[in-house]
Amino acid sequence: MTSSTSGSAGGGTSGPSGGVDAARGGRSGDAWEKAARAGYAVSGALHLVLGFLIVSIAFGSGAEADQSSALGTLGHSPLGAGVLWLAAVAFLALGGWQVADAVHHGEPADRAKAAGRGAMYLVLAFVSVSLALGSGGSNGDGQAQGFAGALVQAPAGRLLVGAIGLGILAGGAYHVVKGARKTFLEDLQATPGGQLGRGVRAMGTVGYIAKGVALAVVGVLFVVAAATADPEQAQGIDGAIDSLLGLPGGPAIVVAVGVGFAAYGVYSFARARYARM
Known part of the structure; x- marks a missing residue:
């Protein structure tokens, strides 16, 4: 900021x-x-x-x-x-x-x-x-489905749902890139030195990438909802995790994403102290 x-x-x-x-x-x-x-x-x-x-x-x-x-x-x-x-x-x-x-x-x-x-x-x-x-x-999936259902009924509603899905997908990609390039450090007014500083970088990197993956899946689900005109295909984070769970090696992927979310939590504690306000 x-x-x-x-x-x-x-x-x-x-x-x-x-x-x-x-x-x-x-x-x-x-x-x-x-x-x-x-x-x-x-x-x-x-x-x-x-x-x-x-x-x-x-x-x-x-x-x-x-x-x-x-x-x-x-x-x-x-x-x-x-x-x-x-x-x-x-x-x-x-x-x-x-x-x-x-x-x-x-x-x-x-x-x-x-x-x-x-x-x-x-x-x-x-x-x-x-x-x-x-x-x-309602939970996140219910909110996403209700939102998508209301939009689908509107003129050009499927295009709107698809556009929102692409926007969420782009947001997920942005998180992944921000984590991989460590540009999240620009949000901090100072970076702690030594082992603490290395920990903040590691937590931020893993956290942003994990959040990006989850958001990208949410975006894909919204796009699918638009393509099929089925608002029940639109899901929140919970639905994204269920989708990842169904992939080959799904449980391991979900564990990795969960650890990443926790890492983002640890980074957020550091951000509370060092954020550029």
Whole structure:
């Protein structure tokens, strides 16, 4: 993300962007930044749980591998609803931070990425609140099928579903390339040295590639749903894991993806500390 210190360093930048920078530079801004960083930490915990669920699927547990299920697992921890409310606040802060950057900072492509990330974290905040209030909602596959089903009925709906699938597939490829090239290090304002730094690089590399593989499968499933006009073919992460499980050597592949998600979780903890805000 774009650094927000420059707008307040000179003591008074005017305009909308300067207003956001000024808000971040004061005491309330410090609190906002800390809450946003906590969002990365909560995301780390979420990916650790998700990694565990994915690995357990490889061994026939019948678990669901989606973010709602992972949040639900966190909600069943000893602190229960309190964990979910803290997650909601952290995701809301991080989502708002990303949206503010999308509106006021960066090139158009960077703004689009920040807006997408912001929307994702705001959705996670909503899911956290829903679970804290006792509303489970549908799982990721059900949401994907409902979304695809509504689009298929619209004019040019199959083309829209196919385009979304290609977009998700491109996002998966982007994650794989980002992990392989280690460009995720550009998201950090500093990289820890020594063994810790090597660990952060390794976790980020494995994590981004694993997430990219899972997203790519989700994209393919959406494309299949568009080609067959069958919205039930559209699946979320859970469906993608089931598809991988059906491949030759599927259990080993799923275990590798689960370990990768957990690695991304560990990287997210480092990002909470070292992220370029």
